[in-house]
Amino acid sequence: MKLKFIYLSNPPVNALSAKLRTDLLDQVKRAEKDVRVNGIVIEGKGSMFCGGADIKEFDSGGFAEGPTIHEIIEKLARCRKPTIAAIHGTALGGGLELALGCQYRVALASTSFGLPEINLGLLPAGGGTQLLPRLIGLDHAMRIITTGKHFGAVEAHKLGIVDYLTETKDNIEGLCEEICQNHKPNEVDCLLDRPVKDGHMADEIYNKHLSIVRKRWRGAVAPIECLKLTRKSCQLSFHEGSQAESDAFIRLCAGSESQALRYIFFAERAQKRWSTEDGISADTETADINKVAVIGLGTMGATIAICFLKLGLPVYVLDTGESRTNVGIQYIQMMIADMLASEVISQQKADAMEANIHKCTAYNQLKQVDLVVEAVFESMEVKKDVFRSLNRHCKPTAILATNTSTLNINKLAKCTDRPDKVIGMHFFAPAHRMKLLENVRGTKTSPKTIATAMKIGFALRKSTILVKNCHGFVVNRMYAHFITESEFLLEEGAYPEQIDRALKKLGFPMGRFEVTDVAGNDVGYRVRESQGLLIKQQPSGSNDRIRSDYRYCPLTEVIVEAGRNGYKTDLKGWFKYDAPFSPPQVDPQVSRLIEKYRAKHGIKARKISDKEILDRMLLSMVNEGFKILHEGICSSPMDIDLAWINGMGWPKHTGGPMYYAYTKRLPVVLKFILDRWNLSDGRELHWKPSLMLINLVNQHRNPPIEKWIKLSQGIQNHKL
DSSP, X not given: OEEEEEEEOOTTTTOOOHHHHHHHHHHHHXXXXXXXXXXXXXXXXXXXXXXXXXXXXHHHTGGGSSSOXXXXXHHHHTOSSOEEEEEOSEEETHHHHHHHXXXXXXXXXXXXXXXXXXXXXXXXXXXXXXXXXXXXXXXXXXXXXXXXXOEEHHHHHHHTSOSEEESSGGGHHHHHHHHHHHOOGGGOOOGGGOOOTTGGGHHHHHHHHHHHHHHHTTTOSHHHHHHHHHHGGGTSOHHHHHHHHHHHHHHHHTSHHHHHHHHXXXXXXXXXXXXXXXXXXXXXXXXXXXXXXXXXXSHHHHHHHHHHHHTTOOEEEEOSSHHHHHHHHHHHHHHHHHHHHTTSSOHHHHHHHHHTEEEOSSGGGGTTOSEEEEOOOSOHHHHHHHHHHHHHHSOXXXXXXXXXXXXXXXXXXXXXXXXXGEEEEEEOSSTTTOOEEEEEEOTTOOHHHHHHHHHHHHXXXXXXXXXXXXXXXXXXHHHHHHHHHHHHHHHHTOOHHHHHHHHHHHTOSSOHHHHHHHHOHHHHXXXXXXTTOSGXXXXXXXXXXXXXXXXXXOHHHHHHHTTOOBTTTTTXXXXXXXXXXXXXXXXXXXXXXXXXXXXXXXXXXXXXXXXXXXXXXXXXXXXXXHHHHHTTSBSOHHHHHHHHHHHHOOOGGGTOHHHHHHHHOHHHHHHHHHHHHHHTTTOOGGGSOOHHXXXXXXXXXXXXXXXXXXXXXXXXXXXX
């Protein structure tokens, strides 16, 4: 008697394609009939067991061809001979479901498990919603399915997903032989027929997880479907539950949510294969970065320092004056302690990070660093002074990066004799948590500097995009119109709570007004002041609501000058708060300030729908996104979408602002933009329609988003 090893072989992740499923089921059937075989072992070829379904089949319909995973699981679970999943590397999605179908599971201690389908707007459709609760209980199953997170073999063993753990692959065959020798068919109950052990508490458990997913996956459909299907394991037979699971999967797969998330999935994977039309790419030569300096240790600089410390690099830190540097270092140390307390890092990692902090008191202590990231106050003159000092004291090969969110990179480069080594590296606050990095190339930034900055971004595990130099770059340039329209809506009849509620209902984690309360309403006020836009800066007799012949709303000035900067001023801004990050509360004083403003300017309030709020705030940004693409500031709509998802919390399940426009259909989007432009009599410049958008609609109606750049080449030069 012998074991029959059946290998899953479909590189690189052994995806469960129609062909693999057909071959697998055929081999299991033949092994079951073979009198020489006393046990069947399913194992993955290469570095992993199985990464799950072949996602490309979702669009082609290939997932419906050949035997389903349900059929294979039924055969494995009810096989007359013991079936064993020998797992190494990873077992994700359909790979884990396949393993659950086996009667026994043996795994290397280094194995990673997970059911990540929810991240694609789907549910585990290979029996996961029915098998997992039968194996480990409804509560644990709902948690695993609705988080989509990976978990280790030790946790899998503790939960009962894995029967045997081993440290080395050499032991697997011996364990499998031992299992077959001890296997007693009459004493093994089939998982497919097993009741859910905490099924009597199904409603209570369901409601608990429903509350969690509504907060975690705000506005998304798939997480709730996952809960509903998982609860059915307590009510239906495996066969009935599997049919319901398949029906729900097909429905979700065809829905806009899953299509958007699959679009983002492939966009994320394409990001590391970046390239520009002038021949710079991920294969371009890069500089070695072994030592980093951060200048300016406010919230931004300190959290940037944390990013590099986590990477294991020595970080030289400097602020204006030793006392400010000391305060900054204390803040960095506090964040390290918080990460340790939260078990984000180990004690060993915390100690290493602390040891890599190098306090500097002068620029001449930066002679050996390979990269400097400047994160001082957002002032061109202040930053120019910093760059002049860096240029004098840093070695000639050092890259000088600025974290500016809006300022001209080329002007900073002119302060140095190394413009080829000057680049923007725009992190988003707080830098150690936010996933976006905008790398901004100047006119003279070299290919090697660009490639190095991109490599660093990916090493920091950031969603890293390369953009050209312009005011606000990508995210902040679009965000300006988001802010503008929100205040125009306040003028016309909306209130902060209605606007924020509409955005959160769509899926934003925070509303526009809550966000600026957290960041400080005085930030926007100072920007307006630097641009000479404040009412008090205008000539006597000027129209408060017009600047350079264009519409302007001074409501931010009204709020700030009323002493309502947000968290900074007794937790009072557009809303009031009991504590930082507590739920925002409507403050009647703000309503009165808005109403007094309207009365002063003779504005009659009207009822504004949530649809109008979303259309105006989001489509104004979309229009600017097309202008950014038209000007070649950004090379693809996918990069814009990833930037907004990772930098500003755009709800991922809608695909980002440009994909959102695609799903609304470009002709509809253009009509809305044209209507707003005409209604404004040319006084709201952000509604002037993008030539690229006009061209796409006139020539192609609503072409696939991945073709927008190619179809627009005749009207633009989008070279980075």
